Amino acid sequence: MKRLKITNDHGWTPRTLRKQERKIKDASLRVRVTAVRLVMEGHLGKDVAKMVNLCRQSVALYVARFNEGGLDHLLDRRLPPGRVPFLTEEQQQEIRQLVLTTTPVDAGWGIASSWNTRILQSYIQHTYGVSMSREGIRKLLHRLRLS
Template sequence: MRKKGLQITNDHGWTIERLQEQERKMKKANMAKRIAVIRLIMQGYLGIQVAELLNLHRETVSIYVQKFNQGGMDALLERRYASGRKPYLSPEEERELKKCWKKALLPMKDTALKRAGILGLFNMC
């Protein structure tokens, strides 16, 4: 009979002890938390229990288990970032705009803009 709940179907050679050691070595807390999810599931905790213990959504726990089962530690710790919105201005237009701002702000060197660090942004070009 199959056990109910999330399961590690492929441990990729990782033991509970090795996972604990890896957790302690991890410098980023969010990555250590991902490893903790796998360790706790391997120890027999239910997904909902792991979610409560680590203050995660239960779906996030499921996603981490799925990633680990499919690709091991590399897949679990992989972070993909969105590429972001395409800029409205071309690089040439950006340079021109910076030049205009620099000229406009030049007489205002002792203002709140300088104290706020805004002038420094335009002095970089």
């Protein structure tokens, strides 16, 4: 197996990388920097993988990313954009205001004194033409910091 090498240190030394590790709060990103630092110190890729509890391919990938673009490229996380929300940001804020300032009786939605997912489900369907599950509405309320 070929030994991993840091071909371009981008001005980083093991000492400066260790200081950077201490500043990083995200554990998975800190492990990346640790892996690169250990390779820079001369450890074998498979040994580094055991030390930081990764597979050796991940260590090789992190070293390659560091060699390519330095620490910024190593710490860059490209997450998928995720699903498009059922309701726009404006509609979500309207729901938030509705729940905070009115009751279902005030809005003409039954005789209940407080909003629940069942009532909100029918309100959202009628007002916005969007069909959401009650669990989806519960999660929406949670994201809006409502209980």
